[in-house]
Amino acid sequence: MTNAHADWWKQAVVYQVYPRSFYDANGDGLGDIAGVTAKIDYLAALGVDAIWLSPFYPSPLIDGGYDVADYRDVDPRLGTLEDFDKMAAAAHAAGMKVIVDIVPNHTSTEHEWFRAALAAGPGSPERDRYIFRPGRGEHGELPPNGWKSTFGGPAWEPVGDGEWYLHLFAVEQADLNWKNPEVHEDFKTTLRFWSDRGADGFRIDVAHALAKDIDSRPLEDWPDDPGQSCLAQSGSDDENPLWDRPEVHDIYREWRQVFNEYEPARFAVGEAWVAPEHQWMYASTDELGQVFNFEFAKKNWFAADFRLAIEEGLDAAERSKSTTTWVLSNHDVPRHATRFALPQVPSSTHHQIATDWLLRDGTTYYEDREAGTRRSRAALLMELGLPGSVYLYQGEELGLFEVADIPWGALEDPQAQMTAHGDAIKGRDGCRVPLPWTSLDATGDFGFSGPADHAAPHLPQPAWFAQFAVDVEEGDEASMLSFYRAALALRRALIVPTGDTSLAWDEANAGDVVAYQRPLADGRTLVSMTNFGATPVALPAGEVLIASAELVDGKLPQDASAWIACA
Numbered sequence: 001m002t003n004a005h006a007d008w009w010k011q012a013v014v015y016q017v018y019p020r021s022f023y024d025a026n027g028d029g030l031g032d033i034a035g036v037t038a039k040i041d042y043l044a045a046l047g048v049d050a051i052w053l054s055p056f057y058p059s060p061l062i063d064g065g066y067d068v069a070d071y072r073d074v075d076p077r078l079g080t081l082e083d084f085d086k087m088a089a090a091a092h093a094a095g096m097k098v099i100v101d102i103v104p105n106h107t108s109t110e111h112e113w114f115r116a117a118l119a120a121g122p123g124s125p126e127r128d129r130y131i132f133r134p135g136r137g138e139h140g141e142l143p144p145n146g147w148k149s150t151f152g153g154p155a156w157e158p159v160g161d162g163e164w165y166l167h168l169f170a171v172e173q174a175d176l177n178w179k180n181p182e183v184h185e186d187f188k189t190t191l192r193f194w195s196d197r198g199a200d201g202f203r204i205d206v207a208h209a210l211a212k213d214i215d216s217r218p219l220e221d222w223p224d225d226p227g228q229s230c231l232a233q234s235g236s237d238d239e240n241p242l243w244d245r246p247e248v249h250d251i252y253r254e255w256r257q258v259f260n261e262y263e264p265a266r267f268a269v270g271e272a273w274v275a276p277e278h279q280w281m282y283a284s285t286d287e288l289g290q291v292f293n294f295e296f297a298k299k300n301w302f303a304a305d306f307r308l309a310i311e312e313g314l315d316a317a318e319r320s321k322s323t324t325t326w327v328l329s330n331h332d333v334p335r336h337a338t339r340f341a342l343p344q345v346p347s348s349t350h351h352q353i354a355t356d357w358l359l360r361d362g363t364t365y366y367e368d369r370e371a372g373t374r375r376s377r378a379a380l381l382m383e384l385g386l387p388g389s390v391y392l393y394q395g396e397e398l399g400l401f402e403v404a405d406i407p408w409g410a411l412e413d414p415q416a417q418m419t420a421h422g423d424a425i426k427g428r429d430g431c432r433v434p435l436p437w438t439s440l441d442a443t444g445d446f447g448f449s450g451p452a453d454h455a456a457p458h459l460p461q462p463a464w465f466a467q468f469a470v471d472v473e474e475g476d477e478a479s480m481l482s483f484y485r486a487a488l489a490l491r492r493a494l495i496v497p498t499g500d501t502s503l504a505w506d507e508a509n510a511g512d513v514v515a516y517q518r519p520l521a522d523g524r525t526l527v528s529m530t531n532f533g534a535t536p537v538a539l540p541a542g543e544v545l546i547a548s549a550e551l552v553d554g555k556l557p558q559d560a561s562a563w564i565a566c567a
């Protein structure tokens with residue numbers, strides 16, 4: 001389909017809501033679906049095209065809801081199906097689409113299928129929906145092989161009768177067997193269920209892990225650590241049993257048939273942490289439509305790194321005959337305002353510095369918040385001018401930093417729990433702290449909960465949240481929120497309507513400057529320019545539409561971006 005209506009997602013700005021931490025309408029300290037409905041006006045005023053909700057399904061919340069116990073219901077703590085309907089209707093009435101999260105690699109061990117698998121015993125059809133294998137050793141007391149879970153510890157868990165099940169993530173997240181037709185049918189039912197209830201699209205969790213090749217050689221012959229992307233790096237299609245298998249694409253071609261049952265066709269964006277040269281397959285329009293391009297979220301603040309990320313993203317888009325996505329932050333990575341505030345080390349393993357800094361409660365390195373803010377503003381313009389979709393993570397529009405000093409005892413992320421006594425990492429809670437809506441902390445939660453009488457927010461908020469509260473930023477023209485609103489409005493008015501996805505590098509694009517040109521709806525040409533270096537740079541002749549910092553003698557200073565409309 002080529003009409004603009006059907007292709008809305010190809011140039012959309014999507015706002016990720018992490019429901020438990022967005023807004024709590026009922027006062028239990030956990031954000032909820034009614035809380036999203038209550039803030040639809042805020043999101044519409046921000047100027048986003050769609051909202052994506054991280055999982056809100058019944059879940060023991062071992063992994064923030066990515067451990068789903070029932071794919072076709074709402075967690076009672078977060079609301080009801082009726083609440084979802086109201087939220088979707090409110091979003092649609094405000095002109096916004098709704099994207100829901102699908103978690104097909106694993107279910108919670110509280111899912112009725114997993115309970116049935118335990119009850120039914122070895123060799124049963126119930127066990128075949130998961131990946132159960134006999135243990136090694138005389139009585140099956142040893143794991144089938146040495147695979148490790150992404151969250152630490154072994155990837156196999158014994159169930160007491162000689163069998164073990166596979167979990168690539170937490171023990172409470174059992175991997176499904178995608179060779180079983182019932183699994184296929186059930187997920188198609190889920191996709192239709194939410195499509196019928198008003199979901200316009202889907203975000204697919206760990207999309208690159210579903211197909212597994214476990215039995216083509218004896219389990220103990222596989223390497224202990226297949227690594228998440230060694231397949232992509234090695235270029236060979238059959239070396240990695242777990243990640244990015246070629247057969248995974250059959251699943252998405254099947255889903256495409258379901259998406260196309262709807263008018264307009266549904267789309268999906270896959271979370272696939274694979275090398276850029278493998279991303280395009282997931283994104284092709286006979287599969288999901290889009291895949292996250294996480295390169296911006298991995299880069300340190302260097303012009304060459306961002307230039308490469310842009311080139312690779314555009315290249316992937318061309319190969320998939322779709323569009324790419326740009327992501328600076330999400331619920332799995334330290335917030336970019338903090339990443340850009342910490343020391344920038346060329347080609348350091350991504351997030352290593354932030355991870356170390358978090359581990360010591362934010363004491364190992366100096367967090368230069370002014371630099372972090374400047375660079376975040378500059379990064380936003382660089383990102384919003386590009387062709388493709390932009391995924392924003394809740395709170396980045398307020399310029400929030402990572403919360404580094406959550407006490408260990410208050411952390412919820414299984415990554416932190418599981419590694420607390422080993423090679424520790426603090427996990428991902430620092431970007432999942434409930435949002436500050438009002439600067440007044442009269443009832444101890446910066447307006448996170450609606451009712452005056454409420455439980456404490458599920459993660460503690462720091463005192464400095466007061467400066468970043470929505471009510472403060474709304475009244476301040478110089479705030480991050482005002483800047484986001486202005487930039488989003490310009491993108492919507494002048495860039496997207498052309499329907500032209502071309503980009504040309506500008507002649508200034510070299511050294512410390514990232515500069516590109518795009519067509520504008522009024523016939524002029526946009527030059528987006530970002531200066532990473534210490535020397536201010538001259539701007540081309542034209543109208544400055546917006547700048548992330550004040551110009552210095554008409555020039556663009558360090559860590560700043562500007563959009564110039566040229567004749």
Ligand code: GLC
Pocket residue numbers: 063066067103169205206271331332
């Ligand atoms: C994805 C989610 C992450 C979750 C993991 C396991 O990476 O984004 O939050 O922990 O999948 O479901």
